[in-house]
Structure formats: C-alpha cells, structure tokens
Amino acid sequence: MDAEKLEHFRRILTEQLRQHTAQVRDSQAATLAMNATDDGVKDTVDMSLADVNQEIELRNGERESQLVADIDQALMRIDEGSYGLCARCGQPIDERRLEAMPTARYDAACQTAIEASRGEGDRPTL
Numbered sequence: 389m390d391a392e393k394l395e396h397f398r399r400i401l402t403e404q405l406r407q408h409t410a411q412v413r414d415s416q417a418a419t420l421a422m423n424a425t426d427d428g429v430k431d432t433v434d435m436s437l438a439d440v441n442q443e444i445e446l447r448n449g450e451r452e453s454q455l456v457a458d459i460d461q462a463l464m465r466i467d468e469g470s471y472g473l474c475a476r477c478g479q480p481i482d483e484r485r486l487e488a489m490p491t492a493r494y495d496a497a498c499q500t501a502i503e504a505s506r507g508e509g510d511r512p513t514l
C-alpha cells in the first residue's frame with residue numbers, strides 16, 4: 389500500500405479513535421452517574437430499570453473498549469508497515485473492504501474461514 393493510502397487510513401482511524409474514546413468515557417461516566425443516583429429508596433420498578441440501563445451501558449462500554457483496542461492495533465500496523473495485509477494469509481486486503489472496515493485484520497476469504505471454524509459452540513453467551 390502506498391504512503392498516501394496509508395495516510396488516508398491513518399486519518400480515518402485516528403478520527404474513529406477520537407470518537408470512540410469519547411464514547412467510552414461518556415459511557416463510563418453514565419454508569420458512574422447511575423450508581424451515584426442509586427440511593428436505595430427507589431421502588432422496585434425504578435430499581436430494575438436502573439439495573440437494565442446500567443447493564444446496557446456496561447455492554448456498550450465493553451463494545452466501545454474493544455473497538456478502541458481494534459483501532460489502536462490498526463494504527464500500530466500502519467506504523468509497522470503490516471497494515472492492509474491479511475494477518476492469516478499475508479495477502480493484501482481489498483481496499484474497498486478497508487474503506488468499509490478500516491480495522492479489518494483479514495481479507496474476506498480468511499474472515500469467512502475463521503468464522504466458519506469457530507462453529508456454533510463458541511458463541512459468547514449473553
């Protein structure tokens with residue numbers, strides 16, 4: 389991948405990192421705020437609603453944290469010179485795929501193979 393393309397993806401990733409970092413912070417702040425307002429005298433409905441909201445915030449926060457980690461790693465790969473190459477087979481990843489998903493580590497064929505090999509039993513339980 390030429391330097392200009394790399395710079396293009398670096399800009400996209402840096403911008404995404406900025407946005408998602410802000411969201412992680414907001415999400416954590418929201419969770420803390422909910423804990424802080426939970427004074428223990430609410431009725432049961434309010435309590436369970438607060439629990440549900442908190443659960444959603446926590447999950448959003450985890451997802452955002454994972455995204456931030458993915459973006460971080462993509463930026464590291466740009467620095468290392470391995471960005472845009474499939475981590476499994478070493479072939480260049482289609483640039484249209486990278487445009488759609490700048491954090492992609494695998495080309496479409498390997499992604500499909502990896503997902504197929506994970507199978508049914510390995511899904512995260514929610």
Ligand SMILES: [Zn+2]
Binds near residue numbers: 474479497498
């Ligand atoms: Zn591959």
